[in-house]
Amino acid sequence: MIDFTKSKQYTLSIRLSTDGFSFSIYNPIHDDSLSIIEKEIEPSLSLTANLKTVFHESDFLSHSYKRVNIMMASKRFTIVPLELFEEEQAELLFYHNHQKRENEMVVYNILQKNNVAVIFGIDKSAYTFLKEQYPEARFYSQSTPLIDYFSVKSRLGNSKKMYASIRQEGIDIYCFERGHLLLANSFECTHTEDRIYYLLYAWKQLEFNQERDELHLTGTLPDKEILMNELKKFILQVFIMNPATNIDMQALLTCE
Numbered sequence: 001m002i003d004f005t006k007s008k009q010y011t012l013s014i015r016l017s018t019d020g021f022s023f024s025i026y027n028p029i030h031d032d033s034l035s036i037i038e039k040e041i042e043p044s045l046s047l048t049a050n051l052k053t054v055f056h057e058s059d060f061l062s063h064s065y066k067r068v069n070i071m072m073a074s075k076r077f078t079i080v081p082l083e084l085f086e087e088e089q090a091e092l093l094f095y096h097n098h099q100k101r102e103n104e105m106v107v108y109n110i111l112q113k114n115n116v117a118v119i120f121g122i123d124k125s126a127y128t129f130l131k132e133q134y135p136e137a138r139f140y141s142q143s144t145p146l147i148d149y150f151s152v153k154s155r156l157g158n159s160k161k162m163y164a165s166i167r168q169e170g171i172d173i174y175c176f177e178r179g180h181l182l183l184a185n186s187f188e189c190t191h192t193e194d195r196i197y198y199l200l201y202a203w204k205q206l207e208f209n210q211e212r213d214e215l216h217l218t219g220t221l222p223d224k225e226i227l228m229n230e231l232k233k234f235i236l237q238v239f240i241m242n243p244a245t246n247i248d249m250q251a252l253l254t255c256e
Helices: 004-009 047-057 087-097 124-133 143-153 192-205 224-231 247-252
Strands: 011-017 020-026 035-039 067-072 077-081 104-111 116-123 138-141 160-166 170-177 180-188 214-219 237-240
Touching: 011 247, 020 047, 047 124, 067 116, 067 247, 077 087, 077 143, 077 180, 087 104, 087 116, 104 124, 104 138, 104 143, 116 124, 116 138, 116 143, 138 143, 143 160, 143 170, 143 180, 143 247, 160 192, 170 192, 180 192, 192 224, 214 224, 224 237
Parallel strands: 011 067, 067 138, 160 214, 214 237
Antiparallel strands: 011 020, 020 035, 077 116, 104 116, 160 170, 170 180
16 A cells, blocks of 8 residues: 655656556655556547546545656657757757647657657647646656666667567657667557568668567557567567566656
């Protein structure tokens, strides 16, 4: 059980996604205390309207926390080498790769260890609402903790590694060579055969080795068996990460 009288010692992390909202509460004194709470959303309502409903219905969100992380899980992110990134150019760089949206804010994360900036969009009304609830909240793209986490993992062994984070609405692909980020891309797809296509397309583009290099899967894996069986026809080293879900929520705890 979580003792909310001590919430000021805890970290609250929130993942916002078209799949639904996820919340994690972490007590740093007990390292294994990551509690995950999932909330379904009403697709016909706006992000902000869904947030207001969840906040109205969920007592745990009314407490004060030591730290609040808010993470956007969507394909609306772009990655820029740090040497090419200038803060005042963030919006220009972002809309070079994405169509403009009404009521959107462009924000960014700096990943010093990986020498990149992650620029991403967030609904302006949702941002304002969340800032009112938690003025000290930090905002992240889902790709930020994943890049941090995968880059460390990818240093093990000599093979190149591809990591795929699967969502209901899409797939995010991150490729590394011994800690060095080679590719970060996002594709909209809802069917297993489309996921296989994009994974093999990226694999071929980067000229990964079918026998030696590795593919690691994480996220929402509804057709896990079919996906694994089909991929293993082309790639020898295919793995499902442990744990398969919420790696992003765990990795977020160590983000700057």
